[in-house]
Amino acid sequence: MSNTRRRAANIMHTKIIWPLTALAAILLFNLFFVPGFFHMEIKDGHLFGSLIDILNRAAPIMVIAIGMTLVIAKEGIDISVGSVLAIAGAVAISLIGVVPLWMAIGAALIVGALCGLWNGVLIAYLGIQPMVGTLILMTVGRGIAQLITEGKVLTTDSKSYGFIGKGFFLGLPFSIFIAAFVFLLVLYLKKRTALGLFLEATGTNKVSSEYAGVEPRKIYLFVYIVCGLCAAIAGLLVSSNISSADANNAGLWIELDAILAVVIGGTSMRGGRFFLAGTVIGALFIQSLTTTIYSMGVPPERIMVVKAIVVIIVSLMQSDRFRQMFQQKSKKAVIG
Amino acid sequence: MKLERMRLGLRINQNNIIIFSTLLLILLLYGAGSVLYTGFFSWQVFFNLFIDNAYLIIVATGLAFVIITGGIDLSVASVVAFISVVSASLLQQGMNAYAVMAICLIIGILFGAAQGYLIQRFDLHPWIVTLAGMFLARGASYFITTQSIVIENPTYLSISKYKIHLVGSNFISVSVIIALVVVALAVYAAKYTEFGRAVFAVGGSEKSSVLMGLPVPRITVLVYTISGFCSALGGIVFTFYMLSGYNLHLMGMEMDAIAACVIGGILLTGGFGYLVGPLLGVICSGIIQTIVMFQGTLSSWWTKIAVGFLLFLFILLQRVIVIRRQRRRVINHGSTMTPPQLQPLTNAEYSKL
Numbered sequence: 001m002s003n004t005r006r007r008a009a010n011i012m013h014t015k016i017i018w019p020l021t022a023l024a025a026i027l028l029f030n031l032f033f034v035p036g037f038f039h040m041e042i043k044d045g046h047l048f049g050s051l052i053d054i055l056n057r058a059a060p061i062m063v064i065a066i067g068m069t070l071v072i073a074k075e076g077i078d079i080s081v082g083s084v085l086a087i088a089g090a091v092a093i094s095l096i097g098v099v100p101l102w103m104a105i106g107a108a109l110i111v112g113a114l115c116g117l118w119n120g121v122l123i124a125y126l127g128i129q130p131m132v133g134t135l136i137l138m139t140v141g142r143g144i145a146q147l148i149t150e151g152k153v154l155t156t157d158s159k160s161y162g163f164i165g166k167g168f169f170l171g172l173p174f175s176i177f178i179a180a181f182v183f184l185l186v187l188y189l190k191k192r193t194a195l196g197l198f199l200e201a202t203g204t205n206k207v208s209s210e211y212a213g214v215e216p217r218k219i220y221l222f223v224y225i226v227c228g229l230c231a232a233i234a235g236l237l238v239s240s241n242i243s244s245a246d247a248n249n250a251g252l253w254i255e256l257d258a259i260l261a262v263v264i265g266g267t268s269m270r271g272g273r274f275f276l277a278g279t280v281i282g283a284l285f286i287q288s289l290t291t292t293i294y295s296m297g298v299p300p301e302r303i304m305v306v307k308a309i310v311v312i313i314v315s316l317m318q319s320d321r322f323r324q325m326f327q328q329k330s331k332k333a334v335i336g
Numbered sequence: 337m338k339l340e341r342m343r344l345g346l347r348i349n350q351n352n353i354i355i356f357s358t359l360l361l362i363l364l365l366y367g368a369g370s371v372l373y374t375g376f377f378s379w380q381v382f383f384n385l386f387i388d389n390a391y392l393i394i395v396a397t398g399l400a401f402v403i404i405t406g407g408i409d410l411s412v413a414s415v416v417a418f419i420s421v422v423s424a425s426l427l428q429q430g431m432n433a434y435a436v437m438a439i440c441l442i443i444g445i446l447f448g449a450a451q452g453y454l455i456q457r458f459d460l461h462p463w464i465v466t467l468a469g470m471f472l473a474r475g476a477s478y479f480i481t482t483q484s485i486v487i488e489n490p491t492y493l494s495i496s497k498y499k500i501h502l503v504g505s506n507f508i509s510v511s512v513i514i515a516l517v518v519v520a521l522a523v524y525a526a527k528y529t530e531f532g533r534a535v536f537a538v539g540g541s542e543k544s545s546v547l548m549g550l551p552v553p554r555i556t557v558l559v560y561t562i563s564g565f566c567s568a569l570g571g572i573v574f575t576f577y578m579l580s581g582y583n584l585h586l587m588g589m590e591m592d593a594i595a596a597c598v599i600g601g602i603l604l605t606g607g608f609g610y611l612v613g614p615l616l617g618v619i620c621s622g623i624i625q626t627i628v629m630f631q632g633t634l635s636s637w638w639t640k641i642a643v644g645f646l647l648f649l650f651i652l653l654q655r656v657i658v659i660r661r662q663r664r665r666v667i668n669h670g671s672t673m674t675p676p677q678l679q680p681l682t683n684a685e686y687s688k689l
Contacts (some may be wrong), residue, residue: 077463126652126655127655127659128651128652128655129604129605131408131463132598132604132651133651135591135594135595135647136644136647136648136651137644138591139588139591139595139640139643139644139647140640140641140644140645142637142640143637143638143640143641143644144641146635146637147635147637147641151635151637256467256471259464259467263464269461269463269464299478299482301475301478301482301583302475302478302479303475304471304472304474304475304478305471305472305475305476305478305479306475307468307471307475308468308469308470308471308472308475309468309472311464311467311468311471312454312465312468315460315461315464315465315468316454316458316460319458319459319460320459321457321458321459322458
């Protein structure tokens with residue numbers, strides 16, 4: 001009995017319980033208030049339904065949020081992911097038909113990694129604040145994407161490219177397999193390699209990790225490159241899902257969704273330990289929230305207000321001072 | 337601007353080098369434009385820089401106070417759009433124009449104060465709070481309307497059309513006067529008031545300011561309030577300019593405002609900057625925009641790319657100055673506590689974000 005209670009207490013203390021509770025709450029809400037939310041059917045050998053839709057749409061946010069988790073764990077931030085996403089999509093779509101498909105995809109990924117490299121050099125080697133360093137690419141990035149697409153919305157009818165974002169594999173959307181692959185790869189890096197140890201060490205205490213022989217700059221550079229790559233993968237997913245590249249609107253505001261997912265997942269904005277599973281749950285929560293609001297018939301624009309309130313509540317819950325306030329109150333109540 | 341230069345006695349040092357390079361850049365860009373394009377070198381083109389960017393000057397000047405304390409306000413663009421929608425819809429219902437303006441300013445003050453309170457009281461990250469503020473303001477304007485509302489109020493129309501003639505038939509608008517007054521007040525407040533000195537002190541080091549006995553909490557809330565107020569005032573001025581209220585106005589303008597501050601020499605790590613800087617930064621990007629317009633064949637996206645490149649150069653310049661200052665500090669203290677090879681990456685910058 002005491003054993004199970006202790007185990008329950010342990011679960012309560014892990015960070016993952018909060019995003020899971022939030023996700024469960026939103027799903028429970030849907031169970032009662034949105035009829036047919038959990039309805040699933042098999043059409044042409046694939047699953048259809050709101051849940052599958054959420055998985056499919058959450059994939060780009062998930063991939064970007066995984067990259068963002070690494071960056072935020074280093075007390076950094078990358079607000080250029082939306083622009084990198086647009087650039088990668090534009091590169092891929094403009095190259096399809098000119099070169100073989102694999103080369104177009106490869107080029108998009110390389111461009112994403114280069115964008116990450118640029119951010120990383122600015123932040124790790126020139127010592128610019130992360131928000132400011134990535135601000136440059138955020139402003140310029142959409143301009144570059146516009147130049148690539150020449151101001152038009154590029155489209156493609158390549159079936160095999162469309163498979164990345166629209167296709168089904170084993171009855172599930174293919175994009176979710178890509179997201180899962182990225183997740184497992186980064187999780188493997190974190191748990192099973194020395195690099196993972198370095199990642200957490202530099203985030204927790206940069207100076208002492210430097211004394212211990214880890215080179216923080218290389219680690220910083222690495223996380224920004226990974227973040228750029230993740231943004232490029234998300235760019236492929238988004239552009240293939242709609243078979244077009246829109247330099248203006250692709251990935252607009254996605255950096256905010258990604259940051260939100262990371263913070264909900266329990267990774268602190270002040271760096272240190274990071275929680276990849278939490279981030280994935282956080283991304284699922286955000287997409288569920290968005291889909292729920294859509295399916296309730298609320299005008300989609302108002303979603304922003306809901307998200308703003310969620311951000312404030314989540315960050316208040318993480319704030320020590322806010323918790324102290326309540327602890328003091330409850331102590332007072334006991335005394336009184 | 338003249339006053340500023342006289343006080344400095346025109347001596348170029350680490351403190352004013354960014355302002356001087358910005359001024360030089362403005363002269364170079366304007367000169368290049370004048371040589372390349374006929375009609376560029378005219379009073380009206382110069383005045384238009386102010387007329388088209390009056391709202392941005394106001395917003396960037398308010399934002400500068402926040403940046404000097406080491407914070408950031410990302411909600412400015414959304415507040416401007418929100419104010420444009422609020423004033424358009426209130427005017428549509430036939431409310432008095434001046435009452436509408438007063439309501440707008442009160443909204444801005446309350447919005448800024450609320451953000452400042454959250455940041456200060458609960459030690460939240462300014463980035464996250466103002467990000468939420470940005471969402472909130474954009475979303476809230478959708479609650480009022482999703483359409484663009486045209487303003488037909490006679491008072492607004494007459495203010496918008498009123499021309500103040502300077503130098504022959506060339507003119508400036510009322511908004512330009514408002515913007516310049518805001519800049520003058522900001523320069524005065526920063527240099528000659530207790531509040532201004534406290535703002536710089538908090539940006540220099542929050543801990544030492546607390547130990548000195550400065551009312552840091554009040555100042556933090558106040559700077560965000562100022563930023564909120566300036567955004568609202570910028571919103572009113574922008575409404576004069578556009579004569580419509582639409583919540584998709586000025587997407588991404590917060591980045592232009594931050595860029596103007598950086599180009600104008602406001603140190604993003606806080607604690608340093610001249611309040612005339614944002615004005616110069618805005619004029620700088622305004623000239624680039626005008627050149628792109630005069631050129632005619634370039635797409636407007638080149639403006640973004642050019643401004644981004646400038647942003648990069650000025651951030652590098654700031655970085656060099658900060659590193660040199662830190663070195664000087666280490667030599668002054670004769671300290672051997674910190675190994676020199678650690679210098680560029682340690683210290684306050686990372687704790688700032």
